[in-house]
Amino acid sequence: MADKYTPQTIETKWQRRWDDDKLYRSTVDWNKPKHYALTMLPYPSGDLHIGHWFAMTPSDARARYMRMKGYNVMFPMGFDAFGLPAENAAVQRNIHPKTWTYANMERMRKQLRSMGAMFDWEREAVSCDPSYYKWTEWFFKIFYDNDLAYRGEALVNWSPTLQTVLANEQVIDGKDERTGQPVVQKLMTQWFFRYRRYADELLDFSKMDWPEPVKIMQENWIGRSEGARIIFKTEAGDPIEVFTTRPDTVWGATFMVLAPEHPLVAKITTNAQRKDINAYVERVARETELERTAEDREKTGIFTGGYAINPVNQARIPIWIADYVLISYGTGAIMAVPSGDQRDFEFARKFGLEIVPVVQPDDQPALDGETMEAAWDGAGVMINSGPLNGIRANGEKGRKNPSIAAAIDHLEALSAGKEAVNYRLRDWLISRQRYWGSPIPIIHCADGTLEAVPDSQLPVVLPDDVEFMPTGRSPLTYYEPFLNTVDSEGRPAKRETDTMDTFMCSSWYHLRYLSPKYDRAPFDPEEAAYWLPVDTYTGGAEHATMHLLYTRWFNKAIRDLEVFDNAREIAAGHGRAVDGLFDEPMLQMRNQGQILGEERDGDVVVASGRVDGNKLFADYVEVIERDQAETIRGQKPDAVVGQIKKRTENLLQIDDGGDNLRTVEVVAGATVVIPSIPGENNVNQLRQHLDVQRMSKSKGNVVNPDELVAQYGADTVRAYLMFGFDWSKGGPWNSQQISGVVRWINDIWEICTAEPPQGAGDPDTERMIERRMHQTIAKVGEGLESFSFNTTIAALMAFRNDLKAAIRDDKLSEAAWRDALKQMLLLMAPIAPHITEELWEHLGFPYSIHQQSWPVYDAEKAKSETTTLVIMKNGKPVGHIEVPVDIEAEAAQQAALASDAAKRFLNGGKAKKVVFVPGRNGMEPKVNIVV
RNA sequence: GCCGGAGUGGCGAAAUGGCAGACGCGAUUGACUCAAAAUCAAUUGUCCGCAAGGGCGUGUGGGUUCGACUCCCACCUCCGGCACCA
Structure with missing residues (x-):
């Protein structure tokens, strides 16, 4: 019996060897196809958490797979090192942001190395380093x-x-x-x-x-809409520009609404209204945009006392302000058409403003502004609209709608407006x-x-x-x-x-990785010519509309500023097709989900000290039993007693049973008592409440990958993260289910370190193993390519099961055994890089397994001779028969109708219809008998 | 509120419109053991049935189809984002 599996020694051994041999150094090689694999870089919050492993190690497995497929792969890593948490540490713990950040990065680099990923550390980029932000400034x-x-x-x-x-x-x-x-x-x-x-x-x-x-979210985020800009004038003659997607309804504009922050508000407001207006403006300043635009909210607003003139019919219309109009969207002012826009309708009804219908829906009684119950924004015929009367509004957007086209022409002729496109997107x-x-x-x-x-x-x-x-x-x-x-x-x-x-720093880090030490430009054009663009980018979907859109903008902006021109020329010199080559920064993008933890209650504490306003500066905090809270609250009315709902550094938000959370700042040198943790305690040991806890840098994290690696080894942790979750979904961590992966890895170790079989082998079994082997090659490759890591490992586990049974029954010759192990180790190498390298060496194959080619799938060898024909009654399976794999429709239908199962329910009667479904992609053929 | 996503056994999950639950965890039974752990063998969606067999099952309600976890409509719940967390 060979040595026991000791991942701790094996893993550090190989990590050092790979490092020494520069196995993952990625250099330009125009003779090989390139693959730039990129995974979102971490913020150096202090400790790598399991979420980082979940994001990075499957991406690493895929990058390794691409490498074995013959690509020259670059897989870099760095730190998005500027940001708010460093300043919080400075303010609250008196640590300089730089000190804090660099210390965190030092720790995280070590943790990142323990993953056994193929990061090329010579390409590391750190956004807070002057050699990096010099170029951020340059951009x-x-x-x-x-x-x-x-x-x-x-x-x-x-x-x-x-x-x-x-x-x-x-x-x-x-x-x-x-x-x-x-x-x-x-x-x-x-x-x-x-x-x-x-x-x-x-x-x-x-x-x-x-x-x-992601594409849909970006599209909605950009929010392109076609319409017109229309100029209204105040009675004093000041222009108020509005954007509308429905210029055809301008005859129904019976009032205007300005954003409270609109620069004209002060000027328009009459003295009689000034006091109310000012109070309203002040109130709105306390609302968030989210609150202001929530459509289920009761409308609020104030009349300014001022009037505007509707440019198409000279109507004198009141000007209001309301919070639902945002200064940041459009022009910060709207023409309100209550008969055509539901928000305007509600506003008009609430404040008794005039409603003039301008689109008469088909097949409905004539609309009356006094009695209509909701705005109508659908198709119909224009009414009450001067020259537009009788023109059809067909419900389409922009000029495709005859009424809108007519309105734009009319407004342009009057010089009162212009066709225009508006975006929800803000600069x-x-x-x-x-x-x-x-x-x-x-x-x-x-x-x-x-x-x-x-x-x-x-x-x-x-x-x-x-x-x-x-x-x-x-x-x-x-x-x-x-x-x-x-x-x-x-x-x-x-x-x-x-x-x-x-976001500025993270918009171009993929370029700095190309040449992090280059000092003549943000990146070396020789590197860019070969590696760009990023082939595969992986990261969280939460970045869909911000980071991922900023980085696309950045790329297009610098492309137009000729930043890629040198690289383009070099690439063309090497025969690359350069047309549009630098239009998008990342060709393929895939999202992973988030690893969550179980819901957890925060500590219940008693905090006492000096009260200042609403805030308590605590010099004493003690964790107590949950059921004591009520009693202690009675005994100590000055103290804050309750569960910690949130903690950032030394700042606690405590639920003391009142309507609002209480803020408690734990002062420096305060006494913290946590009975369950022996020794001296500090504020960082206080546990905050976590709702189906999202593991992010701003929250304390219970799952520590270092401990898991120490216990099981990096290979097992990597494999578990790939096996236990749908990668695109993530989910709550479960420490129990890792044992399936532990058993798998141990099995592989035992199978490979056992003495080779001595028997002659059974041809049928060897053929079965060969068939399964090739089916596994296909599944593993497809799984890695499509980011279905869990099915990849399931396929490898299933093969392990077959292999174990064959070995147990002594059905394999040494040659068949050896070939099966060899192929299996190659298939596992991207997932579990250390153990496969160790076993590869043990079996006497040449270093390194990570420099081998991916096994070649042979469809002929994967094929079996017979298959199961599924017999269905009205779409439900009722029986099976063995048939040749390539059975034709006719034969299959006859065989099905002749089967016992069919006879049982047909009872000598006739089938209404018989459908044959040929077996495709490894699926069994089926015959559906409809009765 | 708006935009996007997800709901499948006790649990993690799988399934180009074609045998729902692969692969695991856990559980149950047995073997080994003085015993336990580990390991090995077997069972495991659920209900009825001694069995053969049958009924019901993918958040809820409807629809399309020979056939729906998958497509369509409506709804419920949860998650992500909403521009200064990154």
Whole structure:
């Protein structure tokens, strides 16, 4: 008997060997077809969790498979290292974001190595490294120089208490999560990219093999609509532009609604209405966009006192403001046609505004604005619409609808409007009022003009020696050495203190991987010419409309700025077809689901200390039994007692039984008592409540892959993640079900390390094993290609079962045994890279298994001679008979009708119909007898 | 609310419109053992039946089809996203 299976020693041994031999170093080789496999890079939150393994190891298995199929495969890894959590650590634990981030990356690199993935670490890219963000800044500059970057106004979450901008995540129920103080929406001048300029090209998915839902979501996100822009005028003559998809209904526009933030609101508002208007504007500033646009909500609004003139019929119509009109969509103003739009209808009914029907639906009594019960946006004939009367509204969009075409022509003749396309998509707001992000290389000169930092001075480096204020305000705004600079003339000037959205960094990381140390351009064109575009991209579907759309925009923008031109020329020189080669960054995209954990209650605690406003600064926190909460609450009225619903660093949100959660900040040096955890306790050991827990960086994670690897080995963890879930779906973690995979891996070890069989072998069994072998080759290959990892492993397990039985019964010769093991190890190599390498060596095959070719499927060998014919009665199986595989319809039908099963239910009677279904793709043939 | 997705045994799941539950977990029985674990052998959707056999079954209700987990319509529940978490 050979050695016991000890994954811990085997795995580190081979990882070191592969490293030493640079087995996964991917270099340009024009003699081989390339495959760029990419999986979304992690945020360095501190610890790799099982979700990272779930995302990365199946992708690795597939990349390894492609390699064995003969491709030159590049599979890089890096870190998306800028972002909010690092600043939270700085504010709450007084650790510099850089220190925190780099320490986390160091730990995560080790953990990533334990996966045994084929990452090429020489290609590692780290977005917070100056050598990386130099080029992020450079990209900003070329956008700026080419009118793709501009300054505009946008709403931010503003905490008047902290005088700081907050992330959406930091706002809970309209309040700042740290202080519990209200947050308002405030307009601020910020940087944008012209995202919308590419809206139409982004709607073209023809060059991409992406999941249908992702494409649909992107299409809806972009939200292209055809219609017209129409200019209304106030009585004072100020123009109010609106966009509408139904310009034909303009005769029914009986009032206008402006977004409360619309610049004309102050001017239009009459003195009598001013007080109400101001109060309403203030109220709306506290609402989120989601709340404002929820269609099930009771409409609210206020009359400004002002009137506009309808350009087609000169009607004097009141101007209102309402929260359901957003300043960020369209023009921030609408013409309200209550007879044709349900939201406008509800608004008009609620506030007693006039309703004029303009489209008369067919076969219905004449509409009356006084009595109609809902808006009509369907087909019909135009009425009450001057020159449009009698024209058909056919329900189509844009000019395909005669009434819309007529309306556009009429408006254009009047110079009151123009045909137009509108997008729901907004330009990309890239400004963040934060420290830990890529600086924006812009200088504000004393005279108010802007200058880009010269290329020679890039990157603008984030200063290290800054202090973080507890407000969370970016130190860049008050750190003088950074702030003060000079312009190109040497005059004193100020640096831009906004940094860039981290989506900017992650929009081009796949390019930095090409040549992370290259310093003459963002990437080496020689590498790009060979490797681009990404062939297979894997990641979560939660990125469907943001990251995945930003990265497409980025790619198209830099393509048009000639960033790929050198690479294109080199590629053409090597005979690659370069037409449209750089139009899309990722050709194939597949989503994996998320690994969830079981629902878990948070600790119930008693927290006491100093109360400040709604917030408790606790210097003492003790975990108590759930049933004690009520009693202790009575005894200690000043303390906060309840379950921890959320914890971010040292900030707790506690459910104390009241209507709102209580915020508790555990001060530095506080005493934390957790009876179930011996020794001294700290705030990080407090457990928060987790609803069918989603494992993400912002939450504590119960499943630690390191422990699993220590217990079972990386190969088993990899295989379990591939076997136990539908990869596209994910699901809750289950620690029990891993044992099936443990048994499988152990079986493989025992089969391969056993003494070879001595017998002569049984030809029938050997033929059966050969057949199953080839069926398995087909299934494993198909499974890996289609990301059906669970069926891949199921096929390998089934083969193991056959093989075990044949060995047990001593039906295999040594040659047949050896061939079966060889093929099986090759098929398993992408999934379990370490054990297969070890057993490959043990069986005397040459190093490395990962440099071997994929077994070749032979359809003839996979075929069997007979098959089961399924006999069905009205579509339900009632019996089986053995028939030759290639049986024809006639013979099958006769055999079926003659079978015992058919005789039983036919009773000598006649079948109404007999349907033959030939056996395809390994499925049995069927005969359906209809009676 | 809007957009997208998912609902199948006790559990994870499988199934180009063609035998629903492959492959596993768990459970039950047996073998080995003083015993347990491990391992091996067998059973395992559910109901009726001694059995042969039959009825019912893929969230709910309808429809298309010789045949529906799969396609269509309506609904329910859960998950992801909604532009400053990444």
